[in-house]
Amino acid sequence: MTSPIWHPFTQHGLGEPIPLVTRAEGAVFHTADGRRIVDAISSWWVTTHGHNHPRIMAAIAEQAAKLDQIIFAGWTHEPAEAVARGLVEIMPPALTHVFFSDSGSTSVEVALKMALGFWANQASDRHRILVMEHSYHGDTIGAMSVGERGVFNRPYAPLLFDVGTVPFPAAGREQATLDALEHYCRATPAPAAFIVEPLLLGAGGMLVYTPAILAEMREICARHAVLFIADEVMTGWGRTGTLLACEQAAVVPDILCLSKGLTGGAVPLAVTMATTPIFEAHRSDDRARMFFHSSSYTANPIACAAARANLAIWREDPVLDRVAALGAAQQSQLDRIAAHPAVRNPRRLGTVTAFEIDVAQGDYLSAVGPRLLHHAIDHGVLLRPLGNTMYVMPPYCIDETDLDAIYRTAEAFLNARD
Numbered sequence: 247m248t249s250p251i252w253h254p255f256t257q258h259g260l261g262e263p264i265p266l267v268t269r270a271e272g273a274v275f276h277t278a279d280g281r282r283i284v285d286a287i288s289s290w291w292v293t294t295h296g297h298n299h300p301r302i303m304a305a306i307a308e309q310a311a312k313l314d315q316i317i318f319a320g321w322t323h324e325p326a327e328a329v330a331r332g333l334v335e336i337m338p339p340a341l342t343h344v345f346f347s348d349s350g351s352t353s354v355e356v357a358l359k360m361a362l363g364f365w366a367n368q369a370s371d372r373h374r375i376l377v378m379e380h381s382y383h384g385d386t387i388g389a390m391s392v393g394e395r396g397v398f399n400r401p402y403a404p405l406l407f408d409v410g411t412v413p414f415p416a417a418g419r420e421q422a423t424l425d426a427l428e429h430y431c432r433a434t435p436a437p438a439a440f441i442v443e444p445l446l447l448g449a450g451g452m453l454v455y456t457p458a459i460l461a462e463m464r465e466i467c468a469r470h471a472v473l474f475i476a477d478e479v480m481t482g483w484g485r486t487g488t489l490l491a492c493e494q495a496a497v498v499p500d501i502l503c504l505s506k507g508l509t510g511g512a513v514p515l516a517v518t519m520a521t522t523p524i525f526e527a528h529r530s531d532d533r534a535r536m537f538f539h540s541s542s543y544t545a546n547p548i549a550c551a552a553a554r555a556n557l558a559i560w561r562e563d564p565v566l567d568r569v570a571a572l573g574a575a576q577q578s579q580l581d582r583i584a585a586h587p588a589v590r591n592p593r594r595l596g597t598v599t600a601f602e603i604d605v606a607q608g609d610y611l612s613a614v615g616p617r618l619l620h621h622a623i624d625h626g627v628l629l630r631p632l633g634n635t636m637y638v639m640p641p642y643c644i645d646e647t648d649l650d651a652i653y654r655t656a657e658a659f660l661n662a663r664d
């Protein structure tokens with residue numbers, strides 16, 4: 247019998263096999279037909295310390311025996327309180343408030359609503375959102391509106407709101423980005439906010455830009471009182487070598503979106519952190535000024551228990567040392583494969599490496615991506631190229647042997663194409 251499941255980002259008409267996964271540990275998972283697969287993309291960028299981390303799994307089990315779920319409007323619980331306190335401790339001090347939601351996309355929706363609420367509650371008509379070219383912020387309507395337009399969202403374009411888009415600050419063209427941002431910020435009415443993926447644009451093709459530009463963009467926004475929203479859903483939790491990518495530019499955003507690694511990648515949870523002025527703009531004795539957002543599972547206790555365990559791991563384990571070691575191991579693998587004639591623009595930021603595979607047409611639907619994906623699975627590696635961009639983003643616990651297997655598999659694919 248065929249499965250009734252409609253999978254995400256999957257063209258069922260191609261009849262590609264969909265393996266059944268039974269269990270995972272560390273940097274690998276296992277399939278029902280007995281295969282061991284190296285998770286080279288951290289199960290779509292979520293797994294940080296490794297799959298089935300004993301401490302996170304224990305926290306989930308312990309919490310599940312106590313309290314499964316409770317309404318969060320007007321009620322609270324210790325796992326959520328501990329996570330909020332832990333986040334305020336570990337994140338930049340200006341981010342004093344924590345709003346829970348369930349996914350990266352919803353953390354972005356919340357950020358956009360906070361920004362508009364901030365201005366509306368001050369009787370300001372600021373409402374425009376500024377974005378960066380090639381950005382990705384999620385797949386809900388608001389998140390798509392602030393992301394790159396293309397084949398992914400063309401059918402929904404009539405529902406997407408208008409934004410101001412600054413060009414991606416590619417090396418040598420940074421000034422155009424800063425000029426465009428300055429230009430948009432000077433408009434009347436001024437924009438409400440600028441949302442950006444700090445240093446590394448993920449789904450846009452693992453595009454990297456410099457801390458200096460991030461700092462300058464933040465400076466321009468501050469000068470025009472345009473709220474600065476950092477979407478660290480992918481870059482957060484050590485991915486780029488530091489807890490937050492923003493740290494590398496000494497940037498503190500007004501609003502910060504976190505998800506993916508918030509629970510170590512074990513269960514879904516997200517937060518949007520905000521500064522005191524943004525919280526205060528909503529605080530009043532007038533119910534009409536409250537922040538109008540909730541979802542059924544806001545701050546689910548079991549998910550919060552996982553996040554609390556993740557925070558404890560960050561406090562007590564040398565996570566950044568592991569991140570640095572993985573970064574170094576990634577760099578030596580990248581240096582080797584970069585010598586291959588089909589490899590273009592090799593780059594690394596923290597634990598992430600990426601390069602383009604030289605092909606004639608480079609859009610997402612080009613065939614090289616799916617062919618590499620299938621080649622890799624046949625060789626026990628989960629890769630999922632973005633068009634002709636191959637990237638490696640493993641869990642921090644991956645060992646040398648499994649990391650080597652990822653690059654050997656990619657090299658074999660490149661050699662077979664010659």
Ligand SMILES: *Cc1c(COP(=O)(O)O)cnc(C)c1O
Nearest residue numbers: 349350351382383384448479480
């Ligand atoms: C993955 C991602 C999102 C969306 O997160 P979901 O949990 O998939 O909704 C948003 N922003 C960035 C930068 C992401 O990488």
